[in-house]
Amino acid sequence: MYRNSRGHPGRILAAVAVAQFAVALDLSVVNVALPAMRGALGFAPLGLSWVVHAYALTLGGFLLLGGRAADLFGRRRLFVLGLAVFGLCSLAGGVAQAPWQLIAA
Numbered sequence: 001m002y003r004n005s006r007g008h009p010g011r012i013l014a015a016v017a018v019a020q021f022a023v024a025l026d027l028s029v030v031n032v033a034l035p036a037m038r039g040a041l042g043f044a045p046l047g048l049s050w051v052v053h054a055y056a057l058t059l060g061g062f063l064l065l066g067g068r069a070a071d072l073f074g075r076r077r078l079f080v081l082g083l084a085v086f087g088l089c090s091l092a093g094g095v096a097q098a099p100w101q102l103i104a105a
Contacts (some may be wrong), residue, residue: 019083023059026090030055041099 034048043051062082070078092101 015079019079022083022086026086027052027055030093041096043099047099 030052034051037043037051038045038048066078066082
């Protein structure tokens with residue numbers, strides 16, 4: 001069994017579990033909030049589906065980019081940076097006042 005002499009497997013597992021929970025929670029919140037977004041921001045039904053699709057496409061693209069960047073710059077550094085960017089973008093989406101702001105976020 002491979003054992004990292006510097007790492008703590010329990011802490012690493014906890015950090016990855018928290019990150020996965022944050023992603024799943026954010027996607028669930030977006031899906032639950034779709035009716036409220038439609039009423040408050042004036043989305044058309046097609047626009048609502050693009051909110052979820054844009055989130056999924058962006059997430060997948062950044063996963064690929066982040067994996068390569070982690071190889072180049074370090075896993076821990078990119079993990080913390082990714083969580084910070086994710087949090088800021090989620091905050092920007094939460095305070096959006098118009099449909100174009102959700103697409104920009």
